[in-house]
Amino acid sequence: xxxxxxxxxxxxxxxxxxxxxxxxxxxxxxxxxxxxxxxxxxxxxxxxxxxxxxxxxxxxxxxxxxxxxxxxxxxxxxxxxxxxxxxxxxxxxxxxxxxxxxxxxxxxxxxxxxxxxxxxxxxxxxxxxxxxxxxxxxxxx
Amino acid sequence: xxxxxxxxxxxxxxxxxxxxxxxxxxxxxxxxxxxxxxxxxxxxxxxxxxxxxxxxxxxxxxxxxxxxxxxxxxxxxxxxxxxxxxxxxxxxxxxxxxxxxxxxxxxxxxxxxxxxxxxxxxxxxxxxxxxxxxxxxxxxx
DNA sequence: CGACAATAATAGACTTGACTATAATAAACC
DNA sequence: GGTTTATTATAGTCAAGTCTATTATTGTCG
Numbered sequence: 001x002x003x004x005x006x007x008x009x010x011x012x013x014x015x016x017x018x019x020x021x022x023x024x025x026x027x028x029x030x031x032x033x034x035x036x037x038x039x040x041x042x043x044x045x046x047x048x049x050x051x052x053x054x055x056x057x058x059x060x061x062x063x064x065x066x067x068x069x070x071x072x073x074x075x076x077x078x079x080x081x082x083x084x085x086x087x088x089x090x091x092x093x094x095x096x097x098x099x100x101x102x103x104x105x106x107x108x109x110x111x112x113x114x115x116x117x118x119x120x121x122x123x124x125x126x127x128x129x130x131x132x133x134x135x136x137x138x139x140x141x
Numbered sequence: 142x143x144x145x146x147x148x149x150x151x152x153x154x155x156x157x158x159x160x161x162x163x164x165x166x167x168x169x170x171x172x173x174x175x176x177x178x179x180x181x182x183x184x185x186x187x188x189x190x191x192x193x194x195x196x197x198x199x200x201x202x203x204x205x206x207x208x209x210x211x212x213x214x215x216x217x218x219x220x221x222x223x224x225x226x227x228x229x230x231x232x233x234x235x236x237x238x239x240x241x242x243x244x245x246x247x248x249x250x251x252x253x254x255x256x257x258x259x260x261x262x263x264x265x266x267x268x269x270x271x272x273x274x275x276x277x278x279x280x281x282x
Numbered sequence: 283c284g285a286c287a288a289t290a291a292t293a294g295a296c297t298t299g300a301c302t303a304t305a306a307t308a309a310a311c312c
Numbered sequence: 313g314g315t316t317t318a319t320t321a322t323a324g325t326c327a328a329g330t331c332t333a334t335t336a337t338t339g340t341c342g
Contacts, residue, residue, distance in 0.1 A: 001260070001263055001264075001267070002143070002146065002147050002150065002263060003147045003150065003151065004267065005143065005147075005263055005266050005267050005270065006143050006144045006146075006147035006148075007147075007190075008267065008270035008271075009143065009144065009266075009270060010144065012270055014330090023297065023298080025297080025298060025299090026297090026298095040320080040321095041320075041321065042319075042320060042321080049148075050298085050299070050300095051299075051300065051301085052320075052321070052322085053299095053300085053301090053321080053322065053323085054298065054299055054300075056320095056321060056322060056323095057297085057298080057299095057322090058297085058298075060322095061297080073320095075308095076307080076308070076319090076320080077306085077307060077308085078306065078307050078308070078319070078320040078321065079307095079319090079320060079321080080320085080321080105269055105270070106266050106269050106270055107266070107269070108269050109265060109269070110262060110265055110266070114258070114261075114262050114265075117255070117258050117259075117262070118258075118259065118262045119142070120255075121251060121255050121258070121259045122142055122143060122146055122259075123142075124250060124251055124255075125146050125150075125247050125248070125251070126142070126145065126146050126149065128246055128247050128248070128249050128250070129146065129149035129150060129153055129246070129247060130149075155300090164327065164328085166327080166328065166329090167327090167328095181290075181291095182290070182291065183289080183290060183291080191328085191329070191330095192329075192330065192331085193290075193291070193292085194291080194292065194293085194329090194330085194331090195328065195329055195330075197290095197291060197292060197293095198292090198327085198328080198329095199327085199328075201292095202327080214290095217289090217290080217337080217338070218336080218337060218338085219289070219290040219291065219336060219337045219338070220289090220290055220291080220337095221290085221291075
């Protein structure tokens, strides 16, 4: 059910975002980058919890679309530093209200108490899922 | 956050299921089919809320892996009817406890009241997301 | 019957995600 | 100073999901 609800929300955002020409994962990436400009790919991959190679290919596409700029790291010749283009900033400004709208629709008719409870429980589940399976197995016995 | 939690749960299941040799979406498919044997592809796609072509290719792979059998529909020569193989039934039996384990870990330390509240709120959100975006726009004004 | 619309499955091309592996570079260490 | 190890980015290959067609059918209607 949780997965189902998450999927419906993803889909709702995707439908709205399609006209902008940016996919939802791309928006998540751009949005994260807007708070950490200059970060290198590995760091951003950690932030987004995706594999470096997944991020690498998304960056390829975003660079092709003139939304992200790769600049050489000043001292580490292996690394790239990532920067938003002005075009990307415009896109983000258009996308944020869409995300807000999805949240509004989703949370319609839910009281403040329920909302708080929901957040609290979600956070508990998140903590429960944080331990790696090996540790989980170990802690079970 | 909801998406994050859903992703963590997906991942937890994937890690456990990998050794069985079936992916999570495949398990979902097999599990659904076990309750609707004989259904045709379009019907199953509706059930799982994926595009027919997505299901079609998953069925291709599952048929290659001897987990699903396609039989001709008795009267409609366009359609296939889907059946589990015995091998698939064994797999399902192995996977169900894994899913249960993930749920147990996820819900650890959550009271019955919280669990009930969580389900209720999730269901509300689900209902909120059920309306199509066009209708949502219309109902907004 | 015959044209035409609807339905079932599938093809092509794309994004996103994974796993495994590899080249280049940096850091650590003897 | 040179060898080994770790890190950074990337390639190959696959699954799963999307959108937009296309091919067989089936059903409908004149």
